[in-house]
Amino acid sequence: MLYFKEENDRLVCQLCSYYCKLKPNQTGICGVNKNTGDKIECLVYGHIGAINIDPIEKKPLYHFLPKTKSLSLGTVGCNFKCSFCQNHGMSQEKNIDKSKYHSPQDVVNIARKYKCESISYTYNEPTIFYPYAKDIAIEAKKYGIKNVYVSNGFESPEVIDDMKGLIDAVNIDLKCFNDKYYKKNLGGNLNQVLENLKHFKRNGIWVEVTTLLVPTKNDSKEELESIARFIKEELDEFTPWHISSFHPDYKDLDLPRTSFESLKLAHDIGKDFGLKYVYIGNIGFDNNTHCPKCNEIVLKRNRFEVLENSVKNGKCPKCKYELEGVYPKMKSIRKTGFCGSFYPESKEEILSYIDDFNKNFEVNGTFDTKAMIVPHAGYVYSGFTANIAYNICKDKKPKRVIVIGPTHNVYYEKASVALYDEYETPFGNIEIDKKYSQELIEKYDVLGFNEELHLEHSTETQAPFIKHYFPDAQIIEMIYGKVDYKALSEVIDEFLEDEENLILISTDLSHFHTQEKANKLDNICLNAIAKKDMEMFDKGCEACGKIGVKAIIYSAIKKNYNSKVLHYCTSYNKTKDASRVVGYTSALIGN
Incomplete structure (x- = not known):
């Protein structure tokens, strides 16, 4: 896709639903996409603010390649202004450290080196660095590595359509169900986020939803019921809903931590509305996945760690129900048959052979x-x-x-x-x-x-x-x-x-x-x-x-x-x- 369009004397950024109309040398709301005269340049392209190897459960994604590693990365900048942001050191930062450059190939090579089955674009809002994420995703696909977006859900419809075939899963923060609070305190607007959630679903991208429960801001029974109702009726009953606990951070240091009672209320509301997969995150509560048909525990978790995984090729081991989500297929292995006879069983012993073979070894001339x-x-x-x-x-x-x-x-x-x-x-x-x-x-x-x-x-x-x-x-x-x-x-x-x-x-x-x-x-x-x-x-x-x-x-x-x-x-x-x-x-x- 073209990331901008011309409109009179301005360039319109098409990355998110703000559609910032930028004059020459003007930067968008995100602080990192700038009209440089003939184009809108993504200033953070190649300049990573943080990169780590995480369990995929930390995104959180519970129904996407469970018990695998994901290479997680983000830049600086964001198109939202959440006062409780728990990554504000990156998201609200405008200064770009350009001392290091990571090409898309560099990122994919890191993922391959550490055997990560996916790359997650996260920490800050990845939509603002979509040109970079897209190029990484294209390279990753060459090696069978999947791509994940952890997002506030305020992408432009053009970007969501462009993601088809590149982005495999998203976790969207549905931060509340109050349009006024969205516009005044967070950014964007509720209706666009809801429409985008449905758009992701239509495009065949696996969707999980997260709501951070912030005391007095979005934890009323009525609001939680509205969120659960939307997920059930507009997405489907099998869309996982993650309910996360808030801790005081950034500008909301005077608010208390989320109470367990509040988290449990949200969990029970989700279940009462018929949602099959509701999870209380980041407090050590029961995060197991149960088969919706026979109630068998198919994935046992402690926070972000999978303790037991009995899912086989995406199915419940007991009743063979095909679980919703994206699951690793059981790999078929060409097993050894002559290890221990024709050659040693241990790596160390084989290396000893090779070292001995290579003593006083010299190569004369070149040969292609x-x-x-x-x-x-x-x-x-x-x-x-x-x-x-x-x-x-x-x-x-x-x-x-x-x-x-x-x-x-x-x-x-x-x-x-x-x-x-x-x-x-x-x-x-x-x-x-x-x-x-x-x-x-x-x-x-x-x-x-x-x-x-x-x-x-x-x-x-x-x-x-x-x-x-x-x-x-x-x-x-x-x-x-x-x-x-x-x-x-x-x-x-x-x-x-x-x-x-x-x-x-x-x-x-x-x-x-x-x-x-x-x-x-x-x-x-x-x-x-x-x-x-x-x-x-x-x-x-x-x-x-x-x-x-x-x-x-x-x-x-x-x-x-x-x-x-x-x-x-x-x-x-x-x-x-x-x-x-x-x-x-x-x-x-x-x-």
């Missing part, structure tokens, strides 16, 4: 790696060889790593792409790019999803290396059976088109020959890789992942990439038994 060929036996046998390739590529920052390996246990005439949410490793789970994986399956006939194939060591042994060397990357797991290497190469060609992809081809070489024979057979494979000779692969190469290796070399020929063999060894190096060995190699494909 597009793909790696790595072995997949137990780390004691092939870990050193695999680690050479990973170490050389450690400075790459791929968005996703595609690991392709052969099935050893299940017959399959396609390649199976994992459609789980996350991939388990001793270093922590890796996010699977599920959308990308699904799109691949829909596009290529050679691809499918067969869950049985994804208990496979050829790919799993790579996961700890991936998490260690590329901690921010997503993963794609592809396990192939009896497929044509040219068909697989077509999929690889698409992977190679994206500079943010890194491909891993997992294979061991010959199995269970004498050391002498293994060296001869493996040499055929190594020469085929180094020389990019497709015919040579069929002259004695016995790699278990030969289809994958042939596919990447075929793609390398088409793309005119180079190949470079890094290391070769056999299990003899560890066992000292030359009668029955397995061969291992690592190589790079690129320029």
Whole structure:
């Protein structure tokens, strides 16, 4: 949206429902949006006044991603003037600290680093910095991070419409039900806030309502009944109503704290009017969520802490009633199957292996790696060889790593792409790019999803290396059976088109020959890789992942990439038994 419009010699700000008409160099009621001549500039863009990681329950939101973390931020300034404001140090401040700048990407990176599932725009009124919040929200959506507004509800209708698809939830302060008090003591007007609440609902944004009970100001029985009636009749009976306790602050230092009797009165009024979710906040009172159908406690809370959460995929565990709100879906995990056998169970022990592999390690020259060929036996046998390739590529920052390996246990005439949410490793789970994986399956006939194939060591042994060397990357797991290497190469060609992809081809070489024979057979494979000779692969190469290796070399020929063999060894190096060995190699494909 355009945040302003021209009207005669003025620019009209369209962020909130004041629609301030500003002359050049004039600032709006909020104190932070200024007519700079040809536009209205949001002066606080990038200049954060406070940023913290909070439980989402602190917003308060009780029916939106419960028991998750939200990165909360605000600037200075506000379009209201509440005398009891409990964040007045920010909201009523006009001086902007511009010593630090946080780009939208910076904010999202912080949220990702600390695994926040949402970003909350809060502390002061976020509508006044909507241009900044919107740009953050757009960036956040790229990573599946949701966005929350904690607001006084005085947005312009244009902004509320612009929020569709960007802002996922709002908590609106319905401060009273007295229009005169709104206009004289707070700001804005009651009718506009009520209309905006309905507007948020119509736009499919999850809504929760908060009322701070201020003694003698908004705590009469009649006013509380009006609020409860409005929520029930104009929003719906499932809209959560949070009733918060006031403490003396800002200009209302002479008022007493809200009594428990007053809070309980409001709670009971809400319940009597048929509201299903009414909560007394910030005093340690019963904040549990009950299933509206069977009355089972589905979320047990103490203030902002969730003590028990039995909601499963948004449903009551007892009667399966679908609870109102936005709930995290249970993540499907590609579980480990070879942890403790092919590689250690503990992160510390794996790191010990890697540290040992990297002793006296030197990299000569540069190579723009597009793909790696790595072995997949137990780390004691092939870990050193695999680690050479990973170490050389450690400075790459791929968005996703595609690991392709052969099935050893299940017959399959396609390649199976994992459609789980996350991939388990001793270093922590890796996010699977599920959308990308699904799109691949829909596009290529050679691809499918067969869950049985994804208990496979050829790919799993790579996961700890991936998490260690590329901690921010997503993963794609592809396990192939009896497929044509040219068909697989077509999929690889698409992977190679994206500079943010890194491909891993997992294979061991010959199995269970004498050391002498293994060296001869493996040499055929190594020469085929180094020389990019497709015919040579069929002259004695016995790699278990030969289809994958042939596919990447075929793609390398088409793309005119180079190949470079890094290391070769056999299990003899560890066992000292030359009668029955397995061969291992690592190589790079690129320029």
